[in-house]
Amino acid sequence: MRTIIPFHDNWQFLKPGSAPVPVTLPHTWNAIDGQDGGNDYWRGTAVYTKAFAKPELSDGERCFIEFPGAAMTAEVFLNGRSLARHEGGYSAFRADLTEALENENLLTVSLDNSANDRVYPQMADFTFYGGLYRGAKLILVPAEHFELVKDGSPGIKITPVTDPVRKEALITLETWQNGGSEVQFEIRTEEGSLIAKAAVENGRASVSVTLENVRLWDGVDDPYLYAATAKLLKDGVVLDEISSRFGCRSFRIDPEKGFFLNGRSYPLRGVSRHQDRIGLGNALSMKEHKEDMEVVRELGANTLRLAHYQHAQEFYDLCDEYGVIVWAEIPYITKHMTNGKQNALDQLRELITQCYNHPSIVCWGLSNEISASSPVTEELLSDHRELNALAKSMDKTRPTVMAHAFMLEKDSPLIPIADLASYNLYFGWYLGELEQNDEFFDEYHRMFPDRVIGFSEYGADANTAFHSARPEQGDYSEEYQCLYHEHILKCIEARPYLWATHVWNLFDFAADGRDEGGKRGQNQKGLVEFDHKTKKDAFYLYKAAWSKEAFVHLCGRRFVDRAEAETEIKVYSNCESVTLYLDGKEFETKSADKVFIFKVPISGRHEIKAVSGNLAEEMTIRRVENVNPAYLFGGAGNVVNWFDKIEVNPAFYSIKDKFGALMANSGTAAIVGRIMAKASASRGEVAQSAGENKALKQMMAGLSFESLLKKAGANVIPPEQIKAINDMLQKVKKEE
Numbered sequence: 259m260r261t262i263i264p265f266h267d268n269w270q271f272l273k274p275g276s277a278p279v280p281v282t283l284p285h286t287w288n289a290i291d292g293q294d295g296g297n298d299y300w301r302g303t304a305v306y307t308k309a310f311a312k313p314e315l316s317d318g319e320r321c322f323i324e325f326p327g328a329a330m331t332a333e334v335f336l337n338g339r340s341l342a343r344h345e346g347g348y349s350a351f352r353a354d355l356t357e358a359l360e361n362e363n364l365l366t367v368s369l370d371n372s373a374n375d376r377v378y379p380q381m382a383d384f385t386f387y388g389g390l391y392r393g394a395k396l397i398l399v400p401a402e403h404f405e406l407v408k409d410g411s412p413g414i415k416i417t418p419v420t421d422p423v424r425k426e427a428l429i430t431l432e433t434w435q436n437g438g439s440e441v442q443f444e445i446r447t448e449e450g451s452l453i454a455k456a457a458v459e460n461g462r463a464s465v466s467v468t469l470e471n472v473r474l475w476d477g478v479d480d481p482y483l484y485a486a487t488a489k490l491l492k493d494g495v496v497l498d499e500i501s502s503r504f505g506c507r508s509f510r511i512d513p514e515k516g517f518f519l520n521g522r523s524y525p526l527r528g529v530s531r532h533q534d535r536i537g538l539g540n541a542l543s544m545k546e547h548k549e550d551m552e553v554v555r556e557l558g559a560n561t562l563r564l565a566h567y568q569h570a571q572e573f574y575d576l577c578d579e580y581g582v583i584v585w586a587e588i589p590y591i592t593k594h595m596t597n598g599k600q601n602a603l604d605q606l607r608e609l610i611t612q613c614y615n616h617p618s619i620v621c622w623g624l625s626n627e628i629s630a631s632s633p634v635t636e637e638l639l640s641d642h643r644e645l646n647a648l649a650k651s652m653d654k655t656r657p658t659v660m661a662h663a664f665m666l667e668k669d670s671p672l673i674p675i676a677d678l679a680s681y682n683l684y685f686g687w688y689l690g691e692l693e694q695n696d697e698f699f700d701e702y703h704r705m706f707p708d709r710v711i712g713f714s715e716y717g718a719d720a721n722t723a724f725h726s727a728r729p730e731q732g733d734y735s736e737e738y739q740c741l742y743h744e745h746i747l748k749c750i751e752a753r754p755y756l757w758a759t760h761v762w763n764l765f766d767f768a769a770d771g772r773d774e775g776g777k778r779g780q781n782q783k784g785l786v787e788f789d790h791k792t793k794k795d796a797f798y799l800y801k802a803a804w805s806k807e808a809f810v811h812l813c814g815r816r817f818v819d820r821a822e823a824e825t826e827i828k829v830y831s832n833c834e835s836v837t838l839y840l841d842g843k844e845f846e847t848k849s850a851d852k853v854f855i856f857k858v859p860i861s862g863r864h865e866i867k868a869v870s871g872n873l874a875e876e877m878t879i880r881r882v883e884n885v886n887p888a889y890l891f892g893g894a895g896n897v898v899n900w901f902d903k904i905e906v907n908p909a910f911y912s913i914k915d916k917f918g919a920l921m922a923n924s925g926t927a928a929i930v931g932r933i934m935a936k937a938s939a940s941r942g943e944v945a946q947s948a949g950e951n952k953a954l955k956q957m958m959a960g961l962s963f964e965s966l967l968k969k970a971g972a973n974v975i976p977p978e979q980i981k982a983i984n985d986m987l988q989k990v991k992k993e994e
């Protein structure tokens with residue numbers, strides 16, 4: 259039988275040029291500098307060491323070490339002997355320490371998160387934290403044991419094929435081992451136990467059993483989990499034992515009607531998650547995982563895209579337990595690397611091997627926005643074909659998927675390589691108008707009615723310090739984020755063919771290359787702030803759409819100072835009607851679908867209360883003379899009003915002209931080019947490199963320079979500078 263020994267304490271961490279410090283795992287060395295902006299977090303090779311006494315091993319027992327996540331490239335030494343090397347910071351691996359063990363031991367793990375051209379990710383909009391951020395454990399096993407090393411395998415693979423109508427499932431159980439003669443499988447059901455035995459042949463054992471009267475794993479409504487155990491036997495003696503949970507469910511995806519779970523329509527509506535948190539980096543423990551899941555449950559989402567890499571097993575376990583359907587993926591992202599093919603294949607093989615038994619996972623993501631800064635070449639296509647074939651060879655039960663960048667042509671040969679497609683669209687935030695999201699999907703669906711299409715990312719940044727009575731794209735206000743999501747939610751609800759939709763993102767997360775919207779080092783598209791606690795107003799819009807728990811939420815609680823004689827009070831609720839009270843007196847009752855808007859005259863300080871049945875929320879607002887400058891991104895001056903004041907002579911160039919026209923004139927191209935480079939720099943290196951994308955350039959050419967400037971935001975290009983740019987452009991005469 260095996261013994262698991264947690265191995266988190268008494269490590270020493272050594273970064274070149276610094277003295278060693280004692281650390282407890284999980285640990286990352288970028289918890290602070292990876293979140294504070296500047297794209298200057300330390301990336302290099304650091305070393306973790308741990309001294310330990312030889313664990314007691316009897317009768318040829320072996321000692322393995324497991325690292326559930328070691329970022330990014332790891333080499334493990336015991337007493338100076340190199341025992342394992344692993345490339346990829348998000349999947350687990352194990353090493354057999356036995357042969358190198360002495361009475362007193364020094365374990366050394368050398369970790370490297372520096373830039374290279376081989377290991378994904380190398381370019382992406384998130385911080386590539388380095389460290390032993392998911393802890394470590396020792397596993398002591400008998401000489402003959404279930405597989406531990408190959409691709410970080412759990413040793414057991416469980417494939418349920420479920421017929422939800424007949425309430426029957428054929429369960430195939432397989433194990434791999436280096437010895438023993440027979441494996442005894444046991445499935446615990448509500449009625450008792452089902453036991454089946456299989457002989458070990460060439461290191462593998464396998465049985466298939468039928469479960470009758472099966473209780474389904476039925477999404478958030480009833481995510482019932484079965485437990486299976488495998489015992490490795492020799493001459494009737496149990497040598498090793500492992501177990502895993504599994505769920506019995508079936509699903510299909512229809513290009514017209516979307517996702518079906520266990521035979522019923524089950525539209526997948528949810529959010530994406532990154533694995534980090536302010537102050538902690540990615541060194542999370544079970545406490546943080548559970549807190550994150552509680553937020554998902556409050557929201558009422560029934561799906562999570564666990565982006566952009568393999569997440570912790572603990573988190574997939576929580577998804578299994580709460581019935582949240584998962585899109586799992588590897589970090590083959592943004593930029594294709596000629597030398598990265600093997601690593602992409604390795605990371606996919608490990609993802610599928612390690613995560614196969616989770617009923618929550620329904621698809622394997624091959625790549626994300628890979629065309630954002632790479633042309634779609636034959637090499638890129640062929641890498642995707644190989645990844646797809648690998649996934650198919652390992653898993654006959656789940657489709658493959660890719661998340662595409664909006665500038666990827668709808669008829670690109672990349673799209674049909676995977677079974678499913680989804681697009682990341684940011685019309686209404688980075689550029690373009692909100693309606694373009696609707697148009698985009700309608701056109702795709704018209705062009706390819708037989709293809710499955712989904713909405714893998716959409717979002718708008720919001721800083722809860724910023725507020726506006728006239729919210730505008732690019733102002734980072736909570737109110738614009740609300741308007742943005744109100745539009746997209748309608749877009750989604752009107753398009754049941756979208757097989758899955760995922761808000762980008764549930765939480766603000768670290769992207770050290772970013773410096774925008776009043777915060778350095780963060781992507782602020784979260785519905786919840788980076789503390790994972792402060793919920794932005796837009797959170798409650800989705801809660802109103804998805805949660806069954808009745809509530810009323812008053813928007814604008816942080817928007818205390820109102821400069822208008824009549825202010826808008828918005829309530830998000832899943833109740834049918836909401837009554838607003840002004841200073842204790844009933845003001846108005848409205849019926850609406852999720853979004854209740856009241857126009858309230860104000861003069862001084864007012865108590866606002868929203869009530870539905872016995873649910874109520876209160877807040878205070880007050881009338882002020884001028885807009886509170888602290889509410890405005892960029893501080894002084896309302897950017898929006900400011901733009902309206904610019905007057906131009908149409909015979910000369912101006913910011914009102916199309917970006918393409920300004921770039922076509924050598925006199926204006928230099929001025930405009932420099933400004934756009936500055937704007938994209940504030941959004942990190944992904945935006946900078948995407949700026950080179952041909953399709954993106956074409957799309958931008960058709961937009962007015964003014965609209966691009968607005969989107970860039972006042973912090974990056976202040977109003978005075980825009981005025982100066984316009985003055986310069988106005989000196990260049992247009993040709994007849």
Ligand code: GCB
Pocket residue numbers: 382383384566626627682715762781783
């Ligand atoms: C994307 C990427 C994601 C970014 C997001 C953004 O398309 O897939 O990693 O964080 O856009 O916010 O720009």
